[in-house]
Amino acid sequence: MLEFSNRSNLLEQTEYKYRLQDVDKPKLYRDLYDYTSIPKTPFNHRMVPMNVAKNIWITDTTFRDGQQSCSPFTVQQIVDIFRLLSRLAGPNGIVRQSEFFIYTEKDREAVRKCRELGLRFPEITSWIRASEKDFSLAKEMEMAETGILVSCSDYHIFKKMKLTRREAFDKYLGVVKTALSTGIRPRCHFEDITRADFYGFVVPLATELMKLSRESGIPIKIRACDTLGYGVTYPGVALPRSVPGIIYGLNHYADVPSEHLEWHGHNDFYKVVTNAATAWLYGCSAVNCALLGIGERTGNCPVEAMAIEYASLRGSTDGMDLSVITEIAEYFERELGYAIPPRTPFVGRNFNCTRAGIHADGMLKDEEIYNIFDTSLILNRPATVAVDSHSGLAGIAHWMNGFYRRQGEHALNKQTPIIQAIKERVDTLYAAGRNTVMGDEELELIFKDLDPEMYKQFVWHRRGVL
Secondary structure, three states, rough: EEEOOOOOEEEEEEOOOOOOOOOOOOOOOOHHHOOOOOOOOOOOOOOOOOOOOOOEEEEOOOOHHHHHHHOOOOOHHHHHHHHHHHHHOOOOOOEEEEOOOOHHHHHHHHHHHHHOOOOOOOOEEEEEEOOOHHHHHHHOOOEEEEEEEEOHHHHHHHHHHHHHHHHHHHHHHHHHHHHHOOOOEEEOOOOOOHHHHHHHHHHHHHHHHHHHHHOOOOEEEEEEEEOOOOEEEEOOOOOOHHHHHHHHHHHOOOOOOHHHHHEEEEEOOOOOHHHHHHHHOOOOEEEEHHHOOOOOHHHHOOOOHHHHHHHHHHOOOOOOOOHHHHHHHHHHHHOOOOOOOOOOOOOOOOOEEEEOHHHHHHHHHHHHOOOOOOOOHHOOOOOEOOOOOHHHHHHHHHHHHHHHOOOOHHHHOOOHHHHHHHHHHHEEEEEEEOOOOOOOHHHHHHHHHHHHHHHHHHHHHOOOOO
16 A cells, blocks of 8 residues: 655555564564673664654753762752753753652652743653552652653563563553543653564554554653663664664654654663764654763763764754853762763863873964864863873973963963973973873972962963953
C-alpha cells in the first residue's frame, strides 16, 4: 500500500507496521554482548537519511540522573544551579526543561523554591517509575510533564522485572493512560534501548503510544535511553547499536514527531557527545544532558558540550549566555567541592592553557594560533600559559600579560627586562630539581622580590586603578 508522506513529500510504502513479538526467552544479543569480551559493533551497510528537525534543544537531568552520582545537593544549591541554567538557556529556552526527583520532602521543597523564581526556562518536570504510587506524587506536585520509566530491553523486562514482553507492554500503557486521564504529559523513558529488540518491542510500543497521543490530544514524548553507552554513529552500523537507525526508526516506522523525541546517553565508551549530536542530525529535537557531564558511572552528556555543539551546528547561540558555563564550573568547585579534571573541555582549569614554549611564543604573537576560539569573549575565560621548565621567555611574557591584564601598548614581550629576570629565577629553580608547574602565587612573589615598585604598579593596573 502507498501513502503520500507529508514528512518527506514522497510516496512511501506503508506495509512496515510492526506488532509486539511476545517471546518465550529473552533476546539478549549474545553475539554482540557476551559480557566476557568488548561489545561487538555490527554493520549491515543500511543507510538512513539525515533529517534535522526544524527546532532542536537541550533538556537537563542534573537534579535527577546527575545528582545520583555525587553527594545530594541542598535545596539552596539546587536553586542556585537552576538560576544559572536559566541564564544559559536564554530567552529562547535552548535549555528547555530540567527534571527533578520528587520522592522526598527535600526534593519537593527544591521544586517549590525553583518555581518561586518565576523563570520561564527551563520548565520543571519530574521523573517517576511506572507505578500508580509514583504517579500520584507527580499529580500531587501538579507536574505538567513527568518522565516514566519504560524499560524496553529483555535484560530489564525478563531479568529485572521478571515480566514477559506482553506484561511489560500492558503495564506501561496502563500507567501512560492514567497520566493522560489527568492531563499530565507523559515522557516515556525507553530504558536500555541499545540492547532492545527494536522491531519486536520498541517500535510496537512507540506506535501504540502515538495512537494514545492522537486519541487524547496530549503529546507523548519518547526518550531513547542509551543506558550503558552502547550507541554507535558509524555509517552502516546495525541495530540495536545504531543511533541514526534508532532515531530514524522511531520517527519513520512509529510516527513519533521529532519534537516528541529525546536522546539520553551515557559516556561508557567515550561516545556521548557524538551520539547526542547524531541524534539531533537524524531527527531528534531534544538531547538530555547534565551539567559537567555528571551522572551514573561515566556520566551523562555535558550540557555545556551540547550548548557549544548547538552553536556550531546552528551558527548562532540563539540567545544562550555561554559565559555562564564558567560560572557554573566555578560554582561546582567552590560550593559543591566537585573536582573538575583540569583538561575537561570548556570548564577544566587547563582547557585553554598551553605549556610548550614554542606554543607560548605563538600565543604571545597572536593567541588565535593556539586557542580554539575567543574563550575570553565567549566563556569569560582568557587563554593562559602555564610556566614550567619549557615555557621560555614567551611563556612568562604571556603569563604576565594575562595575569596582570596587560594589553596593547601595556603588553610585555620577550625583550622586556623583567621577563628575562623572572626567567632566570625560574630556570634556577628547575636546575635545582623542581619538576612541577609554577603557581600564580609563586610567580607573583618572584616578581615582587625582583622589582617591588613595578609589581605594585602592575597590581594597581590589574585592579583597574591605573
